[in-house]
Amino acid sequence: MLRMLADLVLPVPCAACGGVDGPLCPVCARHALHTEPMFVPAEVRPGGDAPAVCVAAGPYRGALRSALIAYKERGRRTLARPLGGRLAAAVEVAAVRGARLLLVPVPSSAAAIRERGGDHVVRLARFAAATLRQRGLRADTATLLTMCRVPSDSVGLGAAARRANISGAFAPASHAGRRMRGPHGSLRGRTTIVLVDDIVTTGATLAESYRAVADIGLPVAGAAVVAATPPRSATVYAVRDVK
Ligand SMILES: [Zn+2]
Numbered sequence: 001m002l003r004m005l006a007d008l009v010l011p012v013p014c015a016a017c018g019g020v021d022g023p024l025c026p027v028c029a030r031h032a033l034h035t036e037p038m039f040v041p042a043e044v045r046p047g048g049d050a051p052a053v054c055v056a057a058g059p060y061r062g063a064l065r066s067a068l069i070a071y072k073e074r075g076r077r078t079l080a081r082p083l084g085g086r087l088a089a090a091v092e093v094a095a096v097r098g099a100r101l102l103l104v105p106v107p108s109s110a111a112a113i114r115e116r117g118g119d120h121v122v123r124l125a126r127f128a129a130a131t132l133r134q135r136g137l138r139a140d141t142a143t144l145l146t147m148c149r150v151p152s153d154s155v156g157l158g159a160a161a162r163r164a165n166i167s168g169a170f171a172p173a174s175h176a177g178r179r180m181r182g183p184h185g186s187l188r189g190r191t192t193i194v195l196v197d198d199i200v201t202t203g204a205t206l207a208e209s210y211r212a213v214a215d216i217g218l219p220v221a222g223a224a225v226v227a228a229t230p231p232r233s234a235t236v237y238a239v240r241d242v243k
Pocket of ligand 1: 015
C-alpha cells in the first residue's frame with residue numbers, strides 16, 4: 001500500500017536502468033517492449049507431443065528481464081500494462097485468428113498471491129486481453145486453474161526434475177465446471193484457449209497447466225508468455241523465419 005502511494009506522489013525510477021522517467025524510461029522501453037516474438041523450442045512446449053505452440057514476446061534478458069522482475073518481485077504494478085501488451089503480442093502469434101480467445105493464466109500459490117498483493121499473471125492476462133480487444137479481437141480471460149499442491153522451489157532443477165516437481169500441482173478452479181457449462185453455454189468448441197504466463201524456462205509449468213485444462217475437457221491451442229529464458233541446447237526461431 002505504501003509503495004502504491006509512493007508510486008503516485010514520488011517520481012518513479014526506471015525499472016531497468018534506475019534513471020528518472022520510470023516505470024520504464026523511453027530507452028529501456030524501446031529495448032523491453034519492441035522485441036520480436038519467437039516460438040519457444042518444441043522440447044519445452046506444453047503437452048509434450050501435443051500440437052500446441054508456445055510463443056514468447058522476447059528473450060528473458062536486458063530491459064525486459066528487469067521490467068519483469070520489478071513488476072513481479074518489487075511491486076511495480078504500473079508495468080502490468082506495457083508487459084500485458086507484450087503478452088498480447090505473443091498471444092496474437094500463438095493463436096488462431098478469427099476465434100474468440102480465452103486467456104487462461106497459469107496459477108500461482110496462495111502465498112505468492114498474498115505476498116505480491118494480487119495474482120501477477122492474472123493481472124498481465126487482463127491487460128493482454130484488453131490490448132487484444134483494442135485491436136479488434138475477441139478476447140477474455142478465465143481463471144480455470146488453481147494450485148492444489150505447492151511444488152518445491154525449482155531453481156537449479158533440470159527439465160525432467162522440474163516436470164516431476166510440478167506434476168499434479170494444478171487442478172480445475174471450483175468455478176471451472178460452471179464456466180464450461182455456464183449461463184452463456186459451453187466454452188467447448190467456441191473458444192481458442194491460450195495458456196498465459198510471465199516467463200517460460202523449461203516449460204514444465206505450462207505442461208502441467210496444459211494437462212489440468214485438458215482434464216477439464218477443454219482443448220488448448222497454445223501458450224504465450226512475456227519472456228523465455230534462453231534454452232541451453234535448442235535453437236529459438238524468430239517468427240518471421242518460420243512463417
Ligand atoms: Zn531505463
